Amino acid sequence: MKPTVEKDNRPDCPVGETQCPIIDELMMLRQLARTDPLTGLFNSRHFRDALLQEIERTQRQGQPTSLMFVDLDFFKKVNDTHGHEVGNTALKHLADLLVNNLRRLDIPCRYGGEEFVVILPGTDLYTGKFVAERIRSLIESSPVPLAKGELRLTASIGIDTYRSEDQDTPDAFVARTDALLYQAKAEGRNRVVHGVADLTTEAKISADEKAALSDLFTKR
Numbered sequence: 001m002k003p004t005v006e007k008d009n010r011p012d013c014p015v016g017e018t019q020c021p022i023i024d025e026l027m028m029l030r031q032l033a034r035t036d037p038l039t040g041l042f043n044s045r046h047f048r049d050a051l052l053q054e055i056e057r058t059q060r061q062g063q064p065t066s067l068m069f070v071d072l073d074f075f076k077k078v079n080d081t082h083g084h085e086v087g088n089t090a091l092k093h094l095a096d097l098l099v100n101n102l103r104r105l106d107i108p109c110r111y112g113g114e115e116f117v118v119i120l121p122g123t124d125l126y127t128g129k130f131v132a133e134r135i136r137s138l139i140e141s142s143p144v145p146l147a148k149g150e151l152r153l154t155a156s157i158g159i160d161t162y163r164s165e166d167q168d169t170p171d172a173f174v175a176r177t178d179a180l181l182y183q184a185k186a187e188g189r190n191r192v193v194h195g196v197a198d199l200t201t202e203a204k205i206s207a208d209e210k211a212a213l214s215d216l217f218t219k220r
């Protein structure tokens with residue numbers, strides 16, 4: 001889901017007009033305050049608000065929320081070798097890849113620098129692991145087209161899930177997921193590291209469903 005001009009929470013025009021330039025301007029500024037200018041993704045401010053909302057939904061309705069940290073590998077070398085502009089092109093390339101390969105409900109954000117974060121509402125860890133692996137594989141197999149040749153990238157990913165019975169705070173959830181990303185870096189990069197699997201949920205998924213999920217993600 002990419003930022004679009006918000007239609008909800010639109011304040012009423014103080015003089016009751018349907019077209020109100022001041023309200024339009026206010027909505028635009030509100031949008032800008034939540035958007036990363038380089039990639040067009042949501043920024044870390046929006047990420048925090050959206051995560052709080054999804055965790056609240058998990059606590060009230062029981063649907064799990066997964067969280068994925070995606071960080072490009074050796075990105076400093078990209079800047080050092082090809083220059084900052086090419087680095088920026090690579091960041092935009094990754095942002096587009098995320099937008100084009102996630103569900104519309106998912107919330108990809110630029111967390112900062114070369115680190116991206118995606119909220120996956122209503123997604124258990126089993127499904128989240130498939131999504132993460134598909135994104136990792138797509139990054140590896142989709143080089144960035146440059147004026148001269150192409151730039152190959154890889155990324156490390158940490159993914160974990162907030163379940164209705166979880167007691168940790170949103171910050172603690174972010175910290176435990178971020179720690180998995182750092183584990184992926186430490187274990188050699190270009191890999192997905194996930195949190196502790198919920199064996200009861202996994203056991204409920206039939207072999208047919210697992211095969212269908214696997215098929216779905218390998219065919220895309």
Ligand SMILES: Nc1nc2c(ncn2[C@@H]2O[C@H](COP(=O)(O)OP(=O)(O)OP(=O)(O)O)[C@@H](O)[C@H]2O)c(=O)[nH]1
Binds near residue numbers: 038086
């Ligand atoms: N081009 C560009 N580079 C950025 C931007 N934000 C951060 N960076 C660069 O991202 C690089 C991150 O480098 P490091 O934190 O050392 O990480 P890394 O080289 O990717 O190494 P690992 O993450 O350990 O694989 C630094 O060189 C930053 O300058 C940006 O908006 N544009």
